[in-house]
């Protein structure tokens with residue numbers, strides 16, 4: 001038994017989750033809905049990830065804050081947001097363009113027997129206001145990621161100031177606190193390593209039950225929608241992201257190779273938030289500065305949804321075709337704006353994109369019954385959209401990381417030039 005465990009532990013993580021995925025796929029295809037009995041294995045995995053995500057964000061962010069200068073934090077925040085918005089908008093355009101080429105709704109008609117309620121659309125301002133928790137414990141208990149990010153920063157900053165205070169007592173207290181936080185962070189990372197050992201089994205459970213429960217009939221009817229979604233996200237990953245990475249001098253294949261475990265996990269779990277612990281791990285491998293990864297990835301997992309945004313683009317064209325509506329450039333531009341805001345408001349959990357899509361449809365005056373039409377195959381498309389989301393978070397983090405490194409290089413070059421000049425004088 002020990003030997004088997006030793007052997008298992010030393011196999012590559014990617015190999016293990018790929019094996020779990022393929023095995024789950026085979027079981028799901030052979031046993032169909034009865035593969036549901038494996039669902040608890042996946043549920044355990046998701047619970048473990050959810051259990052670790054809040055302490056991980058809080059502690060690693062506190063450590064990150066304490067290893068940076070306050071002005072650096074603000075600069076990183078200001079850099080990452082435009083990158084998120086840019087990719088989100090591009091993804092909607094891409095979704096629209098591809099769907100215009102593939103005509104995903106050919107042969108489908110508006111369903112008359114379904115109805116869903118329109119959710120309230122979260123405004124940008126309310127997202128900001130809700131970030132500030134009225135109850136610290138509840139924010140953590142509810143797993144409200146943006147609030148936890150906010151808390152970690154406002155608790156981390158006073159500790160940082162204490163550690164750099166002139167008063168020795170303050171300094172001591174700050175250092176003791178930080179030692180405690182660093183030690184606790186280490187414990188959380190060790191637990192995460194344990195969870196990663198279980199991941200392949202969890203992946204098997206999720207894949208078998210998801211694939212097994214998808215009706216083949218709905219899949220055939222909506223096959224073009226599924227295909228368009230997959231093509232869209234693949235283009236995002238193989239063309240759009242690499243172009244941006246290239247611009248910042250990142251070796252693309254090496255980068256993708258380093259983040260592949262997070263990409264694969266996002267595909268299987270359909271949850272950006274669930275994948276977050278693994279994304280943070282992957283970012284380290286990809287050479288992204290820990291402070292940048294710890295600060296940006298939790299925010300990215302909640303607000304940066306490029307794959308989901310692409311879904312809105314495909315979905316709108318899908319609906320417009322069913323309704324026989326022609327969308328011109330002004331309509332498409334307004335959909336890009338609505339879609340970007342809806343993507344920011346979409347939570348990084350399985351199925352959240354359907355709610356976002358209802359918001360976009362309502363704003364665009366399209367019948368939300370069409371959203372329900374795609375709900376049957378949502379599990380299948382959610383996987384690829386989440387993959388687009390998580391890859392986008394890591395790409396954005398890498399871009400900011402590169403830009404920070406360039407800045408550092410420039411600053412030290414200027415310093416050297418100044419020093420040389422003063423010497424020669």
Ligand code: ASP
Pocket residue numbers: 270271272273305307308346347348349350351352353354382385386389390
């Ligand atoms: N499942 C996606 C995510 O967690 C959100 C969505 O449903 O589009 O990133």
